[in-house]
Amino acid sequence: AQTVTQSQPEMSVQEAETVTLSCTYDTSESDYYLFWYKQPPSRQMILVIRQEAYKQQNATENRFSVNFQKAAKSFSLKISDSQLGDAAMYFCAYRSYNQGGKLIFGQGTELSVKP
Amino acid sequence: EAGVAQSPRYKIIEKRQSVAFWCNPISGHATLYWYQQILGQGPKLLIQFQNNGVVDDSQLPKDRFSAERLKGVDSTLKIQPAKLEDSAVYLCASSPGPASGNTIYFGEGSWLTVV
Numbered sequence: 228a229q230t231v232t233q234s235q236p237e238m239s240v241q242e243a244e245t246v247t248l249s250c251t252y253d254t255s256e257s258d259y260y261l262f263w264y265k266q267p268p269s270r271q272m273i274l275v276i277r278q279e280a281y282k283q284q285n286a287t288e289n290r291f292s293v294n295f296q297k298a299a300k301s302f303s304l305k306i307s308d309s310q311l312g313d314a315a316m317y318f319c320a321y322r323s324y325n326q327g328g329k330l331i332f333g334q335g336t337e338l339s340v341k342p
Numbered sequence: 343e344a345g346v347a348q349s350p351r352y353k354i355i356e357k358r359q360s361v362a363f364w365c366n367p368i369s370g371h372a373t374l375y376w377y378q379q380i381l382g383q384g385p386k387l388l389i390q391f392q393n394n395g396v397v398d399d400s401q402l403p404k405d406r407f408s409a410e411r412l413k414g415v416d417s418t419l420k421i422q423p424a425k426l427e428d429s430a431v432y433l434c435a436s437s438p439g440p441a442s443g444n445t446i447y448f449g450e451g452s453w454l455t456v457v
Contacts, residue, residue, distance in 0.1 A: 259442075277445075278390055
């Protein structure tokens with residue numbers, strides 16, 4: 228069974244600075260998707276960025292980018308030029324390519340942004 | 343485009359009582375998910391529907407939880423009788439289909455407190 232681990236329960240960053248959130252996963256599959264979701268206090272999960280495992284190039288979405296290390300099974304999220312609105316819970320998630328089913332989430336990292 | 347709608351947003355019940363949550367997915371989305379998110383944890387899949395058929399209910403506590411998706415559109419999740427450990431946010435999500443490349447969209451969740 229696949230597992231996702233986020234070892235940082237809380238992180239803090241100064242406004243306009245850069246922060247990196249860590250995620251590791253365990254799988255025996257070679258094809259899969261990885262995601263970062265943001266969950267503000269409203270609890271709605273918002274997709275931040277996704278990465279297809281077969282792509283070597285790291286995904287980027289404006290201020291958000293990932294460092295995908297397939298051999299190490301590591302998938303970190305970098306937020307550049309942090310803004311107050313970035314404060315939220317961030318979840319790393321895994322989805323099997325072939326089974327077309329559920330997202331498997333990590334435990335989450337709570338990010339606070341200091342003005 | 344309207345998002346995933348859930349109701350009620352908040353519910354407080356006593357243990358051993360019953361409760362039902364309703365979800366209306368994005369129009370045209372064939373796949374519907376119910377996730378349970380206990381405070382401080384990542385969401386966990388309870389059940390996945392493809393149209394009106396169940397794809398995965400392996401983690402649904404079937405002695406007390408039930409879910410249905412009549413006509414392949416909206417869905418209801420029921421808990422009877424509720425236990426204290428059922429206190430959580432119940433997230434409904436939908437996607438156009440089961441293919442892993444499809445984005446999964448989440449609702450704002452239904453918060454349940456069992457006292």
